[in-house]
Amino acid sequence: MTEFTVHTPETAPAESKDLLNGVKNAYGFLPNLMAVFAESPVALEAYATLSGIFEKSQLSTTEQQIILMTNNRLNNCTYCMSAHTTISQMQGVSQDVIDALREGTALADPKLEALRIFAAKVNVTRGDYLQADLDAFFAAGYTKANLLEVIVGTSLKVLSNYTNHIAQTPVDDAFQANAWSKAA
Numbered sequence: 001m002t003e004f005t006v007h008t009p010e011t012a013p014a015e016s017k018d019l020l021n022g023v024k025n026a027y028g029f030l031p032n033l034m035a036v037f038a039e040s041p042v043a044l045e046a047y048a049t050l051s052g053i054f055e056k057s058q059l060s061t062t063e064q065q066i067i068l069m070t071n072n073r074l075n076n077c078t079y080c081m082s083a084h085t086t087i088s089q090m091q092g093v094s095q096d097v098i099d100a101l102r103e104g105t106a107l108a109d110p111k112l113e114a115l116r117i118f119a120a121k122v123n124v125t126r127g128d129y130l131q132a133d134l135d136a137f138f139a140a141g142y143t144k145a146n147l148l149e150v151i152v153g154t155s156l157k158v159l160s161n162y163t164n165h166i167a168q169t170p171v172d173d174a175f176q177a178n179a180w181s182k183a184a
Helices: 014-027 032-037 041-055 061-074 078-090 095-103 110-125 131-139 144-167 173-178
Strands: none
Touching: 014 032, 014 041, 032 041, 032 078, 032 144, 041 144, 061 078, 061 095, 061 110, 061 144, 078 095, 078 144, 078 173, 095 110, 110 131, 110 144, 131 144
């Protein structure tokens, strides 16, 4: 198996150091995912940039987390499910929404449930979904822009979930209270 270094700003390639220091200053610690991404300054910058762009979407914080956590669960990413559970709690996402996303069960709010279903369809079908899926998404009140934002969120999770699988990124202490086991 290929082992990846969980870098520090001191051990990272020169091109990653400034971004790692910025992340560490912003969060108060250096998340292991970012420390693994540091191996490739391109991957580190891509993740940081795409995260920042996704946060600018028209979707609410809760809606963004629905997309991210749905992908994390479907991709069986223990690191990201633990991290995004903690992040969701810090951002004030309702605990019943968080619990449903961790378990892969329906959300009580019909609009949010339509988003969860659509995000899952995008993941499972790799974007090759039926017109009925689009119709249900739009009928719930979402727009074409929102559809593209779901794809952006899914892309972000491909980058992080796949990296965590390959690198076997250890879950940070900050996220351990929300450790998650792979879906059955």
